[in-house]
Amino acid sequence: MTRRYVMEFERPLAELETKLEELRRLDLAQNPELVHEVDELTAEIERLRESTYGTLSAWEKVQVSRHPDRPKTQDYIETLCTDVIELHGDRAFGDDEAIVAALATIGGVRTVVLGHRKGKDTRENIKRNFGMVHPEGFRKAIRAMHLAERFGLPIVTFIDTPGAYPGIEAEERGQAWAIAEALSVLSGVQVPVVCVGIGEGGSGGALAIGFGDRLIMLENSYYSVISPEACASILHKDAGKAAEMAGCLALTAEDLVELGIVDEVVPEPLGGAHRDPGAVMSAVRERVLGALGALAAAEPAAIAERRYERLRRIGVIAGDVG
């Protein structure tokens, strides 16, 4: 059996699966009494798989969204895009590998693609800082947004970050300033902006490239104002209450459709997108092309105007005009 990453909530299932593997390695012909046991275990595993993956809680979805084998921005770019030209650097300080900006073609449509970039392995993750962006990364994205607008290219973004990096240098170089500028520019670009939540949507670092004219989310991705762990630490002084907080924060794709923030949800195979990346990516391609198609006809100024109206409606208040 190949070792695979086991999420917390998969553990009971994984243990039974391991046991089954072990049983199967025995010679059943010599141990006929085990045949029945194997059958029973198989049935139990089937039942447990249903109940484990059938309806995931918010916290379980957060775990799936962080699964190391989950398809990442780079996978989407490699699979969905052709004629890719990566654009590097902010032209002022550095090139942040935690964010990718590229000219890329999806289904014949020329676009500018932006995405948070996590690594496949530890080495890559260190280079890419686990998808946690520094100010120069946001400034690279801003540069790409301006380029897209100047040349009428729609923007497609892939959201997958635990959040903007909380470090000394990031603060020193104006993390808040860079994010604010990204929000400002993205809100005003006169080209279509289609966003896809593919994994983690951590706070301001996600939002900096994470809103537009259409927001699509994978079923097990999340998008949240704060990580469930940090929320639990602050409100309960107990990170162990993360699961509970995940439920309170309304951070799942489904919740966010209800709140009017997310437009569509891409279903994932049982267990998560990593169980069948090809199917998920082809569904994403279809949704993105659909969104781009629907937005293609609009006038540049009208696109930005509609995006403003869209943002304008978000929020639930009491009282109102007094």
Added chain:
Amino acid sequence: MTRRYVMEFERPLAELETKLEELRRLDLAQNPELVHEVDELTAEIERLRESTYGTLSAWEKVQVSRHPDRPKTQDYIETLCTDVIELHGDRAFGDDEAIVAALATIGGVRTVVLGHRKGKDTRENIKRNFGMVHPEGFRKAIRAMHLAERFGLPIVTFIDTPGAYPGIEAEERGQAWAIAEALSVLSGVQVPVVCVGIGEGGSGGALAIGFGDRLIMLENSYYSVISPEACASILHKDAGKAAEMAGCLALTAEDLVELGIVDEVVPEPLGGAHRDPGAVMSAVRERVLGALGALAAAEPAAIAERRYERLRRIGVIAGDVG
């Protein structure tokens, strides 16, 4: 006698002046034979002063332009401007003290003032890097240019730098990129730009805030593509030929009027602006206000258009359209 900074070409004069001081400290009543000598020396000094300062060579003017007591950007701001609000920082990396950006009022006219900033003493000079700007300084200036344009404030600049700083970090953070961007923005801002060369005009670092709709230079300031010393090092492998190269480079205010680059020259008192800063500053105020007045009526787009035409004409070529 108070110690003062003596420029190379002043030395013979300074020596005589020192001698005269010494003679005067003797009791002339007890040494009547010296009275005549004092008279003669005084006359000789007078003659030498005429010939020393009467017509300065290019290289002598370069020395005057670098005189430590020469009035600096900060002096002009303090003397000419009221209601000064300094604007700090590039909002991305740092605040470069080698360049100043400020909201400032000159003779009732609200402006944005930019200037290279040298120090009065060693401590200040170290803080201000002797007026040698890093990329974040140019980026601060760019920010101020945008602010000026957005709110219709004319820009007044004071040029006084040996050049942009040639250092590892400056290159690392895109010295060339910052200067190029400053040139681009300054060429296009739709508000009047009046530049005053008050001291050194060293190459790209000067140019980044050193061209516009009107270029005024003090008589003993210089503006050059390269320092005479560096030019001599490159062409003659001998920095000692700086004086000769200063003559070749056509870097004086007078030369630059002839080349069609400089519009007006502000005369300085004999010996240089530091001999009577008040007079020089009030002359500068008058010229700047005159230029601002002349430019005030123009339409924003027309100002930038005329600036382009102005730049467009600079250059002497052979051959032409073939």
Added chain:
Amino acid sequence: MSISDWFKARESRRYTALDGDALARAEVPDGVWTKCSACKKIVYDGQLVENVRVCPHCGHHFAMCAAERVDLLADPGTFAEFDSRVSSADPLGFTGAKPYVESLDAAREQCAMPEAVVCGRAEIASHPVVLGVMDFRFIGASMGSAVGEKITRAFETAIAERRAVVLVTSSGGARMQEGMLSLMQMAKTAAAARRLAEERLPYVSVLANPTMGGVTASFAVLADVIFAEPGALVGFAGPRVIEQTIKQHLPKGFQSAEYLLDHGMVDDVVPRGQLTARVGLVLDYLAGGERR
């Protein structure tokens, strides 16, 4: 609750206050004092009010409530609040250690105001402005739907009436009890600030202690001119989060206003006593022409 109700509710308190149209200094009982958190010396409250809540011994800037801010910045008698009834709902039915509605009720009671920000029309140095001030006492002046909506309307009102915008920020960040609705206010307010800029109307922000997270990373730093108060803590990530992430202690003064000035992030650090004059002067430059 309208501004006049609100000031009425506050009448017994010791803050100086703008009551309806007239500036009224509330009586400060003799002998009431506060210990300065910076220099540990005793400061009498009367002294503190006189000195715009700056410690006369060490210059430490105490927190100011929204009413005091308005009083400090607006030309006397010019402030007229709008959108005073916009306040937070509890869209997620959020329950942390205590239910969000309870936190809201407590804050409303404690601060005698319905939300963490007060916005209104005013004049500053005779320039017509929209003035908005945040009050940190109100759930850390975190930005939920109501704060986001009020800030957005502040920009929109300024655009409609060709006014400048002056905002004094102070906030712990996004209001997590409203989940993503709160995060999205960052984009919404940033978009509104951008529209103001496109209209070439001036925007001056004053970063007061503390301004963190989603407020810093959206409208607060999108101003044409940014001032910060001395010693104010300003940044994106909170110091504790950073220390936990990098597993080392932060340098002294990290994320202070002075540190930000050094790093090019703000135009100046302005002591509170000079703030009104400085903001007024900036408006003289950016709002065009002379004072009326």
Added chain:
Amino acid sequence: MSISDWFKARESRRYTALDGDALARAEVPDGVWTKCSACKKIVYDGQLVENVRVCPHCGHHFAMCAAERVDLLADPGTFAEFDSRVSSADPLGFTGAKPYVESLDAAREQCAMPEAVVCGRAEIASHPVVLGVMDFRFIGASMGSAVGEKITRAFETAIAERRAVVLVTSSGGARMQEGMLSLMQMAKTAAAARRLAEERLPYVSVLANPTMGGVTASFAVLADVIFAEPGALVGFAGPRVIEQTIKQHLPKGFQSAEYLLDHGMVDDVVPRGQLTARVGLVLDYLAGGERR
């Protein structure tokens, strides 16, 4: 000298060349070789021409002359030079170690071209462009009035005819022999590049070895997309000037294309063999629509 005269004058040379409208590969005599300055191995010139002047052993990028650059980048038979007679005068009567006019004559003789830059209309990947290439052999491709004028006209022609601009830069900086006339070309070319940008026409620059000083700090880096060739030295101040100033040795690789990529200054470092395709693809994105 027109481009056809120029190519005629070069016929006996060993560069591949564009002659009038037709692409013609000049004959390379057998057995002529060069020692690679990077790996010190022997490279036969025929091999070098085949391999777009990249060392087949170590990948070192040799200098290319203007004609070779045109040949490399323009679709075959599409390049038509303009402003071919614009060349340098000697406005200052400049005399350094030798008179400027002598340097000019020597450069014209050596390079068989009148100035350090060649500009013309062309197609790249079927997109109509203005293509400009600098030739370092010509007084270090320094920018005097003539280079500045030609670059400016390149942008202006592109604007007039709605073409993209592709420039390959290589330069020691400003041409000091023309004094301030030379420095001002930085502002002039930057202004022209800005106008192109305002017209939303694409501009791609390729920074070849070396690109320094006033050329880097003006039009070269104002492009929408910036590529650099492997190993190219690119910067503002020259390495020697920096070493003299800071009194220490420079780190290995300082100011190399790869270093600039690390520091966020260029979009990519592109080996010469991929350059034409990459530039063409960028134009596909920025010049709108499909290839013709």
